[in-house]
Amino acid sequence: MTDERITELELKANDIRMSIIDMLEDAGSGHTAGPLGMSDMFAALYFEIMRHDPKNVNWIERDWLFLSNGHTVPVRYAAMAHAGYFPIEELLTLRKFGSRLQGHPERHALPGIEHTAGPLGTGLGQATGVATGLRLDGKKNHVFCMTGDGELNCGNIWESAMFAGHNGLSNLTAIVDRNNIQINGMTENVMQLEDLVGKWTSFGWHVIEIDGHNIQQFVDAVSQAKAIQNKPTCIIAHTIPGKGIKEIENEFGWHGKPPTTEQEQRFLKELRTLRGKIEATHSQ
Amino acid sequence: MINIELKLHTDVFNLDALDAAATRDGFGKGLVEAGEKDERVMALCADLAESTRAHWFKEKFPERYVELGVAEQNLMAVASGLANYGKIPFAMSYAAFSPGRNWEQIRSTVALNDVPVKIVGAHAGVSVGPDGATHQALEDIATTRVLPNMIVIVPADSEEARKATLAIAVNDKPSYIRLARAKTPVFTTSETPFDVGVPHVVYRSENPKIGIIACGSLVYQSILAAEELKKEGIEVSVMNLSTIKPMNEKMVTEFAQSVNHIVTAEEHQIHGGMGSAVAEVLVQRAPTKMSFIGMQDRYGESGSPDELLEYFGFTKSGIIKHIKSQLS
Numbered sequence: 001m002t003d004e005r006i007t008e009l010e011l012k013a014n015d016i017r018m019s020i021i022d023m024l025e026d027a028g029s030g031h032t033a034g035p036l037g038m039s040d041m042f043a044a045l046y047f048e049i050m051r052h053d054p055k056n057v058n059w060i061e062r063d064w065l066f067l068s069n070g071h072t073v074p075v076r077y078a079a080m081a082h083a084g085y086f087p088i089e090e091l092l093t094l095r096k097f098g099s100r101l102q103g104h105p106e107r108h109a110l111p112g113i114e115h116t117a118g119p120l121g122t123g124l125g126q127a128t129g130v131a132t133g134l135r136l137d138g139k140k141n142h143v144f145c146m147t148g149d150g151e152l153n154c155g156n157i158w159e160s161a162m163f164a165g166h167n168g169l170s171n172l173t174a175i176v177d178r179n180n181i182q183i184n185g186m187t188e189n190v191m192q193l194e195d196l197v198g199k200w201t202s203f204g205w206h207v208i209e210i211d212g213h214n215i216q217q218f219v220d221a222v223s224q225a226k227a228i229q230n231k232p233t234c235i236i237a238h239t240i241p242g243k244g245i246k247e248i249e250n251e252f253g254w255h256g257k258p259p260t261t262e263q264e265q266r267f268l269k270e271l272r273t274l275r276g277k278i279e280a281t282h283s284q
Numbered sequence: 285m286i287n288i289e290l291k292l293h294t295d296v297f298n299l300d301a302l303d304a305a306a307t308r309d310g311f312g313k314g315l316v317e318a319g320e321k322d323e324r325v326m327a328l329c330a331d332l333a334e335s336t337r338a339h340w341f342k343e344k345f346p347e348r349y350v351e352l353g354v355a356e357q358n359l360m361a362v363a364s365g366l367a368n369y370g371k372i373p374f375a376m377s378y379a380a381f382s383p384g385r386n387w388e389q390i391r392s393t394v395a396l397n398d399v400p401v402k403i404v405g406a407h408a409g410v411s412v413g414p415d416g417a418t419h420q421a422l423e424d425i426a427t428t429r430v431l432p433n434m435i436v437i438v439p440a441d442s443e444e445a446r447k448a449t450l451a452i453a454v455n456d457k458p459s460y461i462r463l464a465r466a467k468t469p470v471f472t473t474s475e476t477p478f479d480v481g482v483p484h485v486v487y488r489s490e491n492p493k494i495g496i497i498a499c500g501s502l503v504y505q506s507i508l509a510a511e512e513l514k515k516e517g518i519e520v521s522v523m524n525l526s527t528i529k530p531m532n533e534k535m536v537t538e539f540a541q542s543v544n545h546i547v548t549a550e551e552h553q554i555h556g557g558m559g560s561a562v563a564e565v566l567v568q569r570a571p572t573k574m575s576f577i578g579m580q581d582r583y584g585e586s587g588s589p590d591e592l593l594e595y596f597g598f599t600k601s602g603i604i605k606h607i608k609s610q611l612s
Contacts, residue, residue: 119388125364125393
């Protein structure tokens with residue numbers, strides 16, 4: 001990718017972050033840290049990597065994206081709105097009565113949401129089901145599954161990992177948002193996950209570790225995943241929860257709460273400044 | 285007398301004349317037929333291919349058989365993905381484990397997600413026999429029927445299980461079918477009508493005081509009980525309520541209005557099962573005195589299927605005893 005293209009995607013990520021802050025403050029509840037941390041990857045997925053068509057959401061040639069950590073859905077809603085799935089103003093209906101933007105995503109509520117999610121640990125199994133079906137039919141679509149790291153506590157994840165590894169589902173890429181926090185604290189204090197690379201490798205996966213805020217690294221990792229034959233790929237994306245807003249970064253207390261109105265104004269200002277920095281870097 | 289419109293076996297009271305087969309066998313045949321009719325039909329199994337009869341499908345369509353290993357939660361999640369993609373997956377295990385162990389996956393990835401996964405719960409009821417209480421699912425009707433979008437079917441015999449399997453293969457809805465391990469008399473025929481949501485009065489008396497609403501193997505035992513009670517001057521009618529959800533409220537209400545007392549009979553806990561579902565309807569539409577044949581809030585135990593069915597009152601004699609006690 002050219003520097004210009006990377007900057008374009010970084011600015012998209014910044015727009016997504018601003019929408020996340022805006023919608024969560026308006027909703028008055030929801031998860032802030034995870035979505036901010038995943039914004040760079042979502043900008044890359046929706047604006048660079050995935051084959052998809054906002055005007056034809058059930059396009060048979062589309063790539064599938066499962067969001068196993070369904071509580072981070074504001075990042076998906078924001079990316080979808082910016083990609084043209086629905087008007088950006090609709091983001092402000094998040095979590096409100098009658099909204100298509102349910103607190104946790106609902107398959108039937110909003111076109112383009114592939115599956116109902118929220119209860120952790122079940123997205124990867126559903127993604128392996130789609131990957132199995134696609135392979136049986138000889139289709140080339142790729143299946144992505146975003147997971148949190150806290151949800152790797154769930155047994156169902158490892159049942160799915162074993163199944164995908166056993167069947168060599170090379171059309172499946174799992175992306176672990178390795179931000180080291182979960183509700184009760186740091187992941188390694190709540191329930192040790194490391195050696196994570198060793199775990200996925202031993203389940204028969206090709207594993208790539210990246211900086212989840214480095215869009216070039218993420219795009220390259222996905223290219224590599226698509227080139228690996230006979231194995232599913234797990235991209236362990238090291239991210240900073242709350243990335244982009246200093247006050248939220250790395251604070252597990254921000255896992256499940258929204259910004260107040262006062263905080264919203266400060267955070268948006270910070271993101272606008274960040275936007276300036278990204279543009280300044282680009283113009284140098 | 286037997287309802288002749290239903291074209292049941294012509295010698296229905298003669299046990300020697302009837303074939304004996306388990307509902308899992310009828311399911312296994314139905315699944316192969318469904319697979320022949322529609323190539324989207326797939327079989328997913330959690331390490332129980334022979335006892336769920338999934339292996340018949342596997343032999344015929346090996347590429348459409350998916351092995352999950354002993355991983356019932358993943359069985360349901362993968363089935364959800366396949367159904368979401370456009371396949372018609374039948375997901376098989378023992379009812380004790382599916383919907384037993386994986387109920388939350390059923391709730392969120394199948395029922396709330398509203399994808400047409402067909403959940404096949406084999407070895408339900410005490411008639412599992414010597415394996416004992418751990419393997420005798422007695423709660424599965426309650427845990428599946430409580431879920432919006434879910435269809436719940438308990439076939440009365442092997443032939444009805446075959447037809448029910450074909451019916452849910454094309455209904456485009458999340459569906460649960462409950463199967464038994466033990467062989468039981470096959471009293472329906474290929475000509476007996478079956479439609480999801482349509483119960484049948486299989487045995488009619490002229491002036492019945494008691495109406496039995498039964499499902500599973502209890503339907504045939506209720507027919508035998510009704511015939512014997514007739515000889516003693518006690519008139520009983522019997523309804524086969526194989527579709528528990530959606531409940532045909534109209535037909536159940538009309539049946540209840542034709543009698544003074546409804547007895548429900550099922551190989552399931554009395555709490556939350558088919559009897560409770562009937563009570564929910566009747567208390568609103570036609571309050572009727574009711575009593576419940578089922579597991580009386582306890583678990584099963586080891587023994588032969590016949591011993592256990594007799595002990596827990598799931599036979600002709602148990603039904604007769606129950607009805608006489610209600611009349612006295």
